Amino acid sequence: MSDTILLGTRKGTIIFDRINSKWCPRPIAHAGIPVCYAARDPRDGTLWASLDHGHWGPKLSRSRDGGASWVDITSLKYPKGARYIVKYLPTPDFNPESPSALPEYADATVLKIWNITFGNATQPNRLYAGTIPGGVFVSDDGGDSWELNRPLWNHDSRGGDLFAGDATTENRWFGTPASIDYGVFEPGIHSIIVDPRDSEHIYVAVSAAGVIETTNGGQSWHSSSKGMLNDYLPNPESEWGHDPHFVTSCSSQPKHLWQQNHCGVFYSDNGAQNWKKVSIPDIGVNFGFPIAADANDGRTAWVVPARADSERMAIDGSLLVARTTDGGQSWQTFRKGLPQDNAYDIVLRHGLDVSGDCLCFGSTSGNLYLSEDRGETWQCLGNNFPPIYSVRFG
Protein backbone atom coordinates (compact mmCIF):
# COMPACT_ATOMS: atom_id res chain seq x y z
CA MET A 1 0.00 0.00 0.00
CA SER A 2 1.31 3.41 -0.95
CA ASP A 3 2.19 6.14 1.55
CA THR A 4 1.86 9.00 -0.93
CA ILE A 5 -1.03 10.55 -2.84
CA LEU A 6 -0.58 13.11 -5.61
CA LEU A 7 -3.37 15.50 -6.53
CA GLY A 8 -3.51 17.44 -9.77
CA THR A 9 -5.70 20.47 -9.11
CA ARG A 10 -6.88 23.70 -10.66
CA LYS A 11 -4.31 25.56 -8.58
CA GLY A 12 -1.31 23.23 -8.49
CA THR A 13 0.05 19.91 -7.29
CA ILE A 14 -0.69 18.75 -3.75
CA ILE A 15 1.18 15.79 -2.29
CA PHE A 16 -0.07 13.89 0.75
CA ASP A 17 2.23 11.75 2.89
CA ARG A 18 1.01 9.14 5.34
CA ILE A 19 2.83 9.88 8.58
CA ASN A 20 1.98 7.75 11.62
CA SER A 21 -1.25 6.58 9.97
CA LYS A 22 -2.34 10.16 9.25
CA TRP A 23 -2.47 11.66 5.77
CA CYS A 24 -0.72 15.04 5.77
CA PRO A 25 -0.69 17.48 2.80
CA ARG A 26 2.46 19.34 1.88
CA PRO A 27 2.40 22.98 0.74
CA ILE A 28 1.10 23.24 -2.80
CA ALA A 29 3.58 22.97 -5.70
CA HIS A 30 3.08 24.77 -9.04
CA ALA A 31 0.97 27.27 -7.10
CA GLY A 32 -1.65 28.90 -9.27
CA ILE A 33 -1.01 26.72 -12.30
CA PRO A 34 -3.68 24.20 -13.37
CA VAL A 35 -2.33 20.65 -13.13
CA CYS A 36 -4.46 18.16 -15.03
CA TYR A 37 -2.45 15.07 -14.05
CA ALA A 38 0.23 14.20 -11.51
CA ALA A 39 1.80 10.81 -10.83
CA ARG A 40 4.89 9.09 -9.49
CA ASP A 41 6.99 6.78 -11.65
CA PRO A 42 7.16 3.58 -9.59
CA ARG A 43 10.41 2.55 -11.28
CA ASP A 44 12.62 5.36 -10.01
CA GLY A 45 10.38 7.60 -7.89
CA THR A 46 10.38 10.53 -10.33
CA LEU A 47 7.32 12.74 -9.91
CA TRP A 48 5.52 14.11 -12.95
CA ALA A 49 2.92 16.82 -13.33
CA SER A 50 1.16 18.02 -16.46
CA LEU A 51 0.72 21.78 -16.37
CA ASP A 52 -2.11 23.51 -18.20
CA HIS A 53 -0.65 26.98 -18.40
CA GLY A 54 -3.46 29.17 -19.61
CA HIS A 55 -1.15 31.50 -21.50
CA TRP A 56 2.20 29.79 -21.87
CA GLY A 57 1.20 26.42 -23.35
CA PRO A 58 0.98 22.98 -21.74
CA LYS A 59 4.20 21.76 -20.15
CA LEU A 60 5.39 18.71 -18.29
CA SER A 61 7.08 19.25 -14.97
CA ARG A 62 9.44 16.73 -13.39
CA SER A 63 10.84 16.30 -9.90
CA ARG A 64 13.70 13.96 -9.18
CA ASP A 65 13.97 14.86 -5.51
CA GLY A 66 10.58 13.71 -4.26
CA GLY A 67 8.82 17.00 -4.94
CA ALA A 68 11.33 19.38 -3.31
CA SER A 69 12.03 21.00 -6.68
CA TRP A 70 10.48 20.80 -10.13
CA VAL A 71 11.81 21.46 -13.62
CA ASP A 72 9.64 22.16 -16.64
CA ILE A 73 10.13 19.91 -19.66
CA THR A 74 9.34 21.75 -22.88
CA SER A 75 10.33 19.16 -25.46
CA LEU A 76 6.92 17.56 -26.05
CA LYS A 77 5.83 19.11 -29.34
CA TYR A 78 4.10 18.03 -32.49
CA PRO A 79 6.54 17.71 -35.37
CA LYS A 80 6.37 20.01 -38.34
CA GLY A 81 3.70 18.82 -40.74
CA ALA A 82 1.50 17.20 -38.11
CA ARG A 83 -2.03 18.03 -39.16
CA TYR A 84 -5.49 16.76 -38.39
CA ILE A 85 -8.95 17.17 -39.81
CA VAL A 86 -11.02 19.66 -37.86
CA LYS A 87 -14.20 19.51 -39.91
CA TYR A 88 -15.63 18.91 -43.35
CA LEU A 89 -16.72 21.60 -45.74
CA PRO A 90 -19.13 21.18 -48.63
CA THR A 91 -17.45 20.83 -51.99
CA PRO A 92 -18.03 23.55 -54.63
CA ASP A 93 -20.48 21.21 -56.39
CA PHE A 94 -22.08 20.03 -53.14
CA ASN A 95 -25.19 17.99 -53.78
CA PRO A 96 -27.39 17.35 -50.74
CA GLU A 97 -28.62 14.17 -52.39
CA SER A 98 -25.13 12.71 -52.51
CA PRO A 99 -23.05 14.88 -50.20
CA SER A 100 -19.33 14.98 -50.55
CA ALA A 101 -17.10 17.16 -48.46
CA LEU A 102 -13.66 18.66 -48.31
CA PRO A 103 -11.66 18.15 -45.14
CA GLU A 104 -10.44 21.26 -43.39
CA TYR A 105 -7.08 20.78 -41.69
CA ALA A 106 -5.35 22.34 -38.71
CA ASP A 107 -1.69 22.29 -37.75
CA ALA A 108 -1.34 20.41 -34.49
CA THR A 109 -0.25 22.24 -31.38
CA VAL A 110 -0.33 20.73 -27.93
CA LEU A 111 -3.52 21.80 -26.18
CA LYS A 112 -3.26 19.45 -23.21
CA ILE A 113 -0.98 16.69 -21.98
CA TRP A 114 -3.74 14.62 -20.47
CA ASN A 115 -1.96 11.52 -19.28
CA ILE A 116 1.50 10.30 -18.37
CA THR A 117 2.06 6.53 -18.36
CA PHE A 118 5.20 4.72 -17.33
CA GLY A 119 6.75 1.87 -19.30
CA ASN A 120 7.38 -1.58 -17.98
CA ALA A 121 10.32 -2.40 -15.76
CA THR A 122 12.00 -3.87 -18.83
CA GLN A 123 12.06 -0.37 -20.38
CA PRO A 124 13.18 1.79 -17.46
CA ASN A 125 13.42 5.05 -19.42
CA ARG A 126 10.23 4.60 -21.46
CA LEU A 127 7.33 7.00 -20.88
CA TYR A 128 4.13 7.68 -22.75
CA ALA A 129 2.01 10.82 -22.87
CA GLY A 130 -1.50 11.16 -24.25
CA THR A 131 -2.45 14.54 -25.62
CA ILE A 132 -5.14 16.72 -27.07
CA PRO A 133 -5.35 16.78 -30.05
CA GLY A 134 -5.18 13.00 -30.13
CA GLY A 135 -1.49 12.10 -29.95
CA VAL A 136 0.57 9.47 -28.19
CA PHE A 137 4.10 10.67 -27.48
CA VAL A 138 6.91 8.31 -26.48
CA SER A 139 10.12 9.05 -24.61
CA ASP A 140 13.01 6.63 -24.20
CA ASP A 141 15.25 8.91 -22.18
CA GLY A 142 13.19 9.50 -19.08
CA GLY A 143 11.23 12.37 -20.56
CA ASP A 144 14.04 14.56 -21.89
CA SER A 145 12.87 14.10 -25.48
CA TRP A 146 9.58 12.97 -26.98
CA GLU A 147 8.45 11.60 -30.30
CA LEU A 148 4.95 11.46 -31.73
CA ASN A 149 3.75 7.95 -32.56
CA ARG A 150 3.05 8.44 -36.24
CA PRO A 151 1.20 5.19 -37.04
CA LEU A 152 -1.58 6.20 -34.66
CA TRP A 153 -1.52 9.84 -35.77
CA ASN A 154 -1.66 8.71 -39.42
CA HIS A 155 -4.29 6.04 -38.82
CA ASP A 156 -6.88 5.45 -41.49
CA SER A 157 -9.58 6.30 -38.98
CA ARG A 158 -8.24 9.87 -39.00
CA GLY A 159 -7.82 10.49 -42.70
CA GLY A 160 -4.55 8.66 -43.26
CA ASP A 161 -1.08 10.15 -43.52
CA LEU A 162 -1.64 13.89 -43.55
CA PHE A 163 2.11 14.52 -43.42
CA ALA A 164 2.21 13.17 -46.97
CA GLY A 165 -0.75 15.07 -48.36
CA ASP A 166 -4.48 15.32 -48.28
CA ALA A 167 -6.76 12.87 -46.56
CA THR A 168 -7.17 9.49 -48.20
CA THR A 169 -9.82 8.22 -45.81
CA GLU A 170 -12.63 9.69 -43.77
CA ASN A 171 -11.92 10.97 -40.28
CA ARG A 172 -13.90 8.96 -37.71
CA TRP A 173 -12.60 10.59 -34.56
CA PHE A 174 -14.74 13.10 -32.70
CA GLY A 175 -13.66 15.71 -30.19
CA THR A 176 -13.96 16.31 -26.48
CA PRO A 177 -14.93 19.51 -24.69
CA ALA A 178 -12.03 18.83 -22.31
CA SER A 179 -9.84 20.72 -24.79
CA ILE A 180 -9.83 23.63 -22.34
CA ASP A 181 -10.88 26.48 -24.57
CA TYR A 182 -14.54 26.91 -25.19
CA GLY A 183 -15.11 26.31 -28.84
CA VAL A 184 -12.09 24.02 -29.09
CA PHE A 185 -13.28 20.50 -29.62
CA GLU A 186 -10.49 18.09 -30.47
CA PRO A 187 -9.99 14.38 -29.75
CA GLY A 188 -8.01 13.52 -26.64
CA ILE A 189 -6.08 10.51 -25.34
CA HIS A 190 -6.54 10.14 -21.59
CA SER A 191 -5.80 6.45 -20.97
CA ILE A 192 -2.70 4.46 -21.95
CA ILE A 193 -2.26 0.90 -20.70
CA VAL A 194 0.97 -1.00 -21.22
CA ASP A 195 0.64 -4.77 -20.82
CA PRO A 196 2.91 -5.59 -17.87
CA ARG A 197 3.85 -8.91 -19.53
CA ASP A 198 4.52 -7.51 -22.99
CA SER A 199 5.76 -3.98 -23.55
CA GLU A 200 4.82 -4.18 -27.25
CA HIS A 201 1.16 -4.57 -26.30
CA ILE A 202 -0.54 -1.25 -25.54
CA TYR A 203 -4.09 0.06 -25.36
CA VAL A 204 -5.08 3.70 -25.65
CA ALA A 205 -8.51 5.21 -25.14
CA VAL A 206 -9.66 8.23 -27.08
CA SER A 207 -12.50 10.63 -26.42
CA ALA A 208 -14.17 10.32 -28.75
CA ALA A 209 -13.04 7.42 -30.92
CA GLY A 210 -12.83 4.32 -28.72
CA VAL A 211 -10.26 1.83 -27.50
CA ILE A 212 -7.31 1.28 -29.84
CA GLU A 213 -4.70 -1.45 -29.48
CA THR A 214 -1.24 -2.25 -30.77
CA THR A 215 0.55 -5.56 -30.41
CA ASN A 216 3.78 -4.48 -32.11
CA GLY A 217 4.93 -1.57 -30.03
CA GLY A 218 2.94 1.05 -31.88
CA GLN A 219 3.87 0.17 -35.45
CA SER A 220 0.22 -0.49 -36.23
CA TRP A 221 -3.04 0.04 -34.37
CA HIS A 222 -6.54 -1.40 -34.57
CA SER A 223 -9.87 -0.66 -32.98
CA SER A 224 -10.71 -2.74 -29.90
CA SER A 225 -14.16 -1.37 -29.19
CA LYS A 226 -16.24 -4.39 -30.12
CA GLY A 227 -19.18 -4.71 -27.76
CA MET A 228 -19.05 -1.09 -26.69
CA LEU A 229 -22.38 0.61 -27.30
CA ASN A 230 -22.74 4.20 -28.25
CA ASP A 231 -26.20 5.48 -27.45
CA TYR A 232 -25.77 8.83 -29.17
CA LEU A 233 -24.79 7.58 -32.62
CA PRO A 234 -27.18 6.43 -35.33
CA ASN A 235 -25.44 3.06 -35.15
CA PRO A 236 -24.69 2.30 -31.46
CA GLU A 237 -22.36 -0.53 -32.48
CA SER A 238 -20.24 1.68 -34.71
CA GLU A 239 -16.56 0.79 -34.75
CA TRP A 240 -15.57 4.41 -34.09
CA GLY A 241 -16.93 7.40 -32.23
CA HIS A 242 -17.10 5.88 -28.74
CA ASP A 243 -16.36 7.91 -25.65
CA PRO A 244 -14.57 5.76 -23.09
CA HIS A 245 -14.17 8.22 -20.23
CA PHE A 246 -11.40 6.15 -18.67
CA VAL A 247 -9.97 2.68 -19.27
CA THR A 248 -7.83 0.67 -16.89
CA SER A 249 -6.77 -2.92 -16.31
CA CYS A 250 -5.93 -5.36 -13.55
CA SER A 251 -2.14 -5.22 -13.36
CA SER A 252 -1.73 -8.89 -12.45
CA GLN A 253 -4.47 -10.12 -14.82
CA PRO A 254 -4.14 -7.66 -17.69
CA LYS A 255 -6.70 -9.37 -19.90
CA HIS A 256 -9.27 -7.97 -17.47
CA LEU A 257 -10.01 -4.43 -18.64
CA TRP A 258 -12.51 -1.94 -17.28
CA GLN A 259 -13.92 1.26 -18.61
CA GLN A 260 -16.30 3.92 -17.41
CA ASN A 261 -17.86 4.95 -20.66
CA HIS A 262 -20.14 7.83 -21.49
CA CYS A 263 -22.86 5.27 -22.10
CA GLY A 264 -22.26 2.83 -19.26
CA VAL A 265 -19.70 0.71 -17.46
CA PHE A 266 -17.98 -1.86 -19.68
CA TYR A 267 -15.81 -4.88 -18.84
CA SER A 268 -13.68 -7.26 -20.86
CA ASP A 269 -12.13 -10.48 -19.59
CA ASN A 270 -10.40 -11.29 -22.86
CA GLY A 271 -8.06 -8.40 -23.51
CA ALA A 272 -10.65 -6.17 -25.22
CA GLN A 273 -11.55 -8.68 -27.89
CA ASN A 274 -15.07 -8.06 -26.65
CA TRP A 275 -16.56 -5.62 -24.19
CA LYS A 276 -19.68 -6.26 -22.16
CA LYS A 277 -21.90 -3.57 -20.71
CA VAL A 278 -22.20 -4.20 -16.99
CA SER A 279 -24.16 -1.16 -15.86
CA ILE A 280 -27.05 -1.39 -13.42
CA PRO A 281 -28.73 1.99 -13.82
CA ASP A 282 -31.39 1.21 -11.20
CA ILE A 283 -28.75 1.47 -8.47
CA GLY A 284 -26.98 4.36 -10.14
CA VAL A 285 -24.13 2.46 -11.79
CA ASN A 286 -24.08 3.71 -15.35
CA PHE A 287 -22.67 7.18 -16.01
CA GLY A 288 -19.49 8.63 -14.57
CA PHE A 289 -15.88 9.35 -15.40
CA PRO A 290 -13.38 7.38 -13.28
CA ILE A 291 -12.93 3.67 -12.73
CA ALA A 292 -10.34 1.77 -10.70
CA ALA A 293 -9.41 -1.90 -11.02
CA ASP A 294 -8.06 -4.10 -8.28
CA ALA A 295 -4.42 -5.08 -8.82
CA ASN A 296 -4.91 -8.74 -7.88
CA ASP A 297 -8.46 -9.65 -8.87
CA GLY A 298 -9.49 -8.85 -12.43
CA ARG A 299 -13.18 -9.13 -11.57
CA THR A 300 -13.07 -6.35 -8.96
CA ALA A 301 -13.49 -2.67 -9.80
CA TRP A 302 -14.86 0.57 -8.34
CA VAL A 303 -16.74 3.52 -9.84
CA VAL A 304 -18.03 6.85 -8.51
CA PRO A 305 -21.35 7.18 -10.33
CA ALA A 306 -22.91 10.46 -11.40
CA ARG A 307 -26.11 11.58 -13.03
CA ALA A 308 -25.91 11.60 -16.79
CA ASP A 309 -25.79 13.49 -18.97
CA SER A 310 -26.90 17.04 -18.87
CA GLU A 311 -26.34 17.30 -15.09
CA ARG A 312 -22.94 15.65 -14.50
CA MET A 313 -22.99 15.78 -10.72
CA ALA A 314 -23.71 13.48 -7.80
CA ILE A 315 -26.96 11.54 -8.02
CA ASP A 316 -29.76 13.21 -6.02
CA GLY A 317 -27.27 15.27 -4.03
CA SER A 318 -25.49 12.30 -2.46
CA LEU A 319 -22.14 10.68 -3.16
CA LEU A 320 -21.68 6.94 -3.46
CA VAL A 321 -19.01 4.51 -4.51
CA ALA A 322 -19.92 1.21 -6.16
CA ARG A 323 -17.82 -1.96 -6.18
CA THR A 324 -18.14 -5.16 -8.10
CA THR A 325 -16.25 -8.36 -7.29
CA ASP A 326 -17.84 -10.55 -9.95
CA GLY A 327 -16.97 -8.85 -13.21
CA GLY A 328 -19.87 -6.43 -13.08
CA GLN A 329 -22.66 -8.96 -12.67
CA SER A 330 -23.55 -7.27 -9.41
CA TRP A 331 -22.53 -4.06 -7.66
CA GLN A 332 -22.50 -3.05 -4.01
CA THR A 333 -22.95 0.62 -3.20
CA PHE A 334 -21.22 2.30 -0.27
CA ARG A 335 -22.12 5.66 1.27
CA LYS A 336 -20.77 5.59 4.83
CA GLY A 337 -18.60 8.63 5.39
CA LEU A 338 -19.69 10.31 2.15
CA PRO A 339 -22.07 13.31 2.09
CA GLN A 340 -25.67 12.32 1.50
CA ASP A 341 -27.20 15.80 1.25
CA ASN A 342 -26.37 18.82 -0.87
CA ALA A 343 -23.47 17.14 -2.64
CA TYR A 344 -22.95 18.36 -6.19
CA ASP A 345 -19.56 16.80 -6.77
CA ILE A 346 -18.31 15.33 -10.00
CA VAL A 347 -15.23 13.14 -10.04
CA LEU A 348 -13.28 13.42 -13.27
CA ARG A 349 -11.66 10.54 -15.15
CA HIS A 350 -8.34 10.59 -13.31
CA GLY A 351 -9.90 11.46 -9.98
CA LEU A 352 -10.08 7.96 -8.44
CA ASP A 353 -7.27 5.54 -7.62
CA VAL A 354 -6.68 2.34 -5.69
CA SER A 355 -3.62 0.96 -3.92
CA GLY A 356 -4.07 -2.26 -2.01
CA ASP A 357 -7.09 -1.82 0.25
CA CYS A 358 -6.89 2.00 -0.03
CA LEU A 359 -8.99 4.07 -2.40
CA CYS A 360 -9.01 7.81 -2.80
CA PHE A 361 -11.07 10.16 -4.92
CA GLY A 362 -11.31 13.91 -5.33
CA SER A 363 -13.99 16.05 -6.92
CA THR A 364 -14.13 19.30 -8.81
CA SER A 365 -15.82 20.72 -5.71
CA GLY A 366 -12.48 20.37 -3.92
CA ASN A 367 -13.50 17.49 -1.69
CA LEU A 368 -11.13 14.59 -1.07
CA TYR A 369 -12.18 11.22 0.34
CA LEU A 370 -10.18 8.18 1.39
CA SER A 371 -11.15 4.59 2.20
CA GLU A 372 -8.87 2.07 3.85
CA ASP A 373 -11.30 -0.85 3.64
CA ARG A 374 -11.73 -1.33 -0.10
CA GLY A 375 -14.32 1.39 -0.49
CA GLU A 376 -16.79 0.34 2.20
CA THR A 377 -16.28 3.32 4.53
CA TRP A 378 -14.80 6.73 3.84
CA GLN A 379 -13.10 9.60 5.62
CA CYS A 380 -12.79 13.14 4.34
CA LEU A 381 -9.25 14.47 3.89
CA GLY A 382 -10.44 18.02 3.22
CA ASN A 383 -13.22 20.09 1.70
CA ASN A 384 -11.47 23.20 0.53
CA PHE A 385 -9.00 22.04 -2.06
CA PRO A 386 -9.03 23.58 -5.52
CA PRO A 387 -11.04 21.65 -8.11
CA ILE A 388 -9.36 18.24 -8.25
CA TYR A 389 -8.52 16.81 -11.68
CA SER A 390 -6.43 13.78 -10.77
CA VAL A 391 -5.72 11.55 -7.80
CA ARG A 392 -2.89 9.05 -7.94
CA PHE A 393 -1.24 6.99 -5.25
CA GLY A 394 2.52 7.36 -5.47
Place this chain on the structure above:
Amino acid sequence: MPRVEMTQHLYRFFPQLKNRIITVPASSVAEALLTINNIAPGFTDYVLDEHGALRKHVNISINNSIVVDKIHLSDRIPNDGTVYIFQSLSGG
Protein backbone atom coordinates in the same frame (compact mmCIF):
# COMPACT_ATOMS: atom_id res chain seq x y z
CA MET B 1 18.80 49.55 -29.41
CA PRO B 2 15.20 48.28 -28.81
CA ARG B 3 14.15 47.46 -25.28
CA VAL B 4 11.94 44.59 -24.17
CA GLU B 5 9.56 44.61 -21.25
CA MET B 6 7.39 41.72 -20.22
CA THR B 7 4.77 40.57 -17.75
CA GLN B 8 6.27 39.65 -14.41
CA HIS B 9 4.57 36.24 -14.73
CA LEU B 10 7.39 35.22 -17.04
CA TYR B 11 10.00 36.00 -14.37
CA ARG B 12 8.66 33.00 -12.45
CA PHE B 13 10.02 30.72 -15.15
CA PHE B 14 12.98 32.88 -16.16
CA PRO B 15 14.25 34.66 -13.05
CA GLN B 16 17.41 35.66 -14.90
CA LEU B 17 15.32 38.23 -16.77
CA LYS B 18 14.11 39.94 -13.62
CA ASN B 19 15.46 43.30 -12.45
CA ARG B 20 17.39 44.05 -15.58
CA ILE B 21 16.98 46.28 -18.57
CA ILE B 22 16.69 44.06 -21.61
CA THR B 23 17.99 45.53 -24.83
CA VAL B 24 18.12 43.49 -27.99
CA PRO B 25 20.06 44.03 -31.21
CA ALA B 26 17.00 43.16 -33.24
CA SER B 27 15.00 44.72 -36.03
CA SER B 28 12.05 42.32 -35.91
CA VAL B 29 9.99 40.72 -33.17
CA ALA B 30 11.25 37.27 -34.18
CA GLU B 31 14.85 38.42 -33.76
CA ALA B 32 14.05 39.98 -30.41
CA LEU B 33 12.52 36.77 -29.09
CA LEU B 34 15.46 34.70 -30.26
CA THR B 35 17.83 37.09 -28.52
CA ILE B 36 15.89 36.71 -25.28
CA ASN B 37 15.91 32.95 -25.77
CA ASN B 38 19.70 33.08 -25.84
CA ILE B 39 19.67 34.85 -22.47
CA ALA B 40 16.95 32.58 -21.07
CA PRO B 41 16.92 29.24 -22.90
CA GLY B 42 13.38 27.91 -23.34
CA PHE B 43 11.80 31.36 -23.32
CA THR B 44 10.31 30.98 -26.79
CA ASP B 45 8.60 27.73 -25.75
CA TYR B 46 6.43 29.85 -23.45
CA VAL B 47 5.42 32.59 -25.85
CA LEU B 48 5.48 30.69 -29.17
CA ASP B 49 3.89 27.39 -30.14
CA GLU B 50 5.72 24.54 -31.86
CA HIS B 51 5.24 26.20 -35.23
CA GLY B 52 6.89 29.41 -34.11
CA ALA B 53 3.61 31.33 -34.02
CA LEU B 54 2.61 33.51 -31.10
CA ARG B 55 0.57 31.54 -28.60
CA LYS B 56 -3.13 32.26 -28.73
CA HIS B 57 -3.27 33.90 -25.32
CA VAL B 58 -0.08 35.92 -25.53
CA ASN B 59 0.18 39.42 -26.94
CA ILE B 60 3.15 41.41 -28.14
CA SER B 61 3.15 45.10 -28.96
CA ILE B 62 5.76 47.46 -30.34
CA ASN B 63 5.34 50.64 -28.36
CA ASN B 64 1.57 51.06 -28.31
CA SER B 65 0.69 48.94 -31.32
CA ILE B 66 -0.16 45.24 -31.17
CA VAL B 67 1.93 43.32 -33.69
CA VAL B 68 0.18 42.28 -36.87
CA ASP B 69 2.18 39.22 -37.91
CA LYS B 70 1.55 36.64 -35.19
CA ILE B 71 2.65 33.78 -37.42
CA HIS B 72 6.20 34.77 -38.39
CA LEU B 73 6.68 37.73 -36.01
CA SER B 74 8.05 39.85 -38.84
CA ASP B 75 6.86 43.26 -37.55
CA ARG B 76 9.74 45.72 -37.59
CA ILE B 77 11.02 47.35 -34.41
CA PRO B 78 12.38 50.90 -34.59
CA ASN B 79 15.76 51.29 -32.98
CA ASP B 80 14.30 53.37 -30.16
CA GLY B 81 11.19 51.18 -29.80
CA THR B 82 10.07 49.04 -26.92
CA VAL B 83 8.62 45.55 -27.30
CA TYR B 84 6.05 44.58 -24.67
CA ILE B 85 5.18 40.91 -24.04
CA PHE B 86 2.05 40.29 -22.01
CA GLN B 87 -0.89 37.97 -21.57
CA SER B 88 -4.02 38.43 -23.61
CA LEU B 89 -6.60 39.91 -21.32
CA SER B 90 -9.77 37.90 -21.03
CA GLY B 91 -11.37 39.48 -17.99
CA GLY B 92 -13.05 37.70 -15.13
